[in-house]
Amino acid sequence: MSYLITQGRYAGLIAKSNNRSGAAGAAVGPGIVTTTAALATDIIHLIPVGRSFYVTKIVWYQVTGVNMTMVFGTLSNAGVPAMVQMFPTLQALSGIPGGLGEDDLVGVEFMLNSQATPLGWDGSLWVESYAAGVITAGVEISVEVAEKP
């Protein structure tokens, strides 16, 4: 557990990992979420009822042989939900593991906004990966979050 879970802006929050790490985003205990396709959105952490959360760590690794971008954010409440980017676009370099900790990540608070599109979003953590002309499946991602009860 990160020291910031007990200190600073994350004091008293509940530390957890990605809860949608099962096959096809099934809810399971913490594990690794693997991206499925280029520009597809894959869920990493589904927001609990009545909570908000901060992302305190993201680590990733990809083996497809191509560098690709990753966008982390939440999804809009549109009929066809669109990615609402919450962090700067990240690069997943082929064969090189990467990661960001609390000191690197913007302290955005993920929370449900139930308003209709384009104002609202679902508040969960999603990822979208992309590389031109490449099926960008297979990026392995693990996160830690701090949930505010």
Added chain:
Amino acid sequence: MEVANIYDNGPISLIARIKDNLSIYTAKKWAHYQVAYAEPWPRSSPLRVDLVALAGATTIAANGVIAKRLVPILQATDGEMLQIRFEPLDDVEGVVYEQSGTGKFNSRNAHARVNMGTCIRDPYLATTTLFVMGYNRDLNLEVQNPNPVALNQARFQFFGFRYVLDAISPDLSSVIDQRGQQDKAKQEEITRQLAAGDKATVAQHIGPTTWLPAEGR
């Protein structure tokens, strides 16, 4: 030792000392007692209950509920009263009923819960204070899982104080009429006023007392 207000926002402490009086709203009337005995109920493993196990289940489902059920460790007997605070040890929310049908911590449109965050803003858990009074007036606990994943356990930790109470029956034989006879009507009126919680009557016939709600009221 100083006696606390019943929902004191500090560490839990006795609401009445031995030989102090308690006036308790229970079974739809005020009943008056004297504390015969009081002892702490320290936070410890026997006062911990896993509602998943208690329900005979293996998990509490994702965003699921364990229906309200009796918590045997909190059952009191006649003449016994428990003063309790509690918190969940797992990431679940507790919903309290006193008697199985009366919500505790509720209002017209809301029924508050106790969760893992309660102790962050309320480190002594003062807002979770409740009382269990006597036989067959038990606490029921419902559990809600706010998480989108199933959890294997839903533990709750209780602690507080246990009291033994003696009912007070004021001697009304000195209530006489102008002829020196027992004034039955007046005596019945005093008994009725005591049950109604009339402060002046209680002050006269019971003495100083601490007023206390029980059973979710």
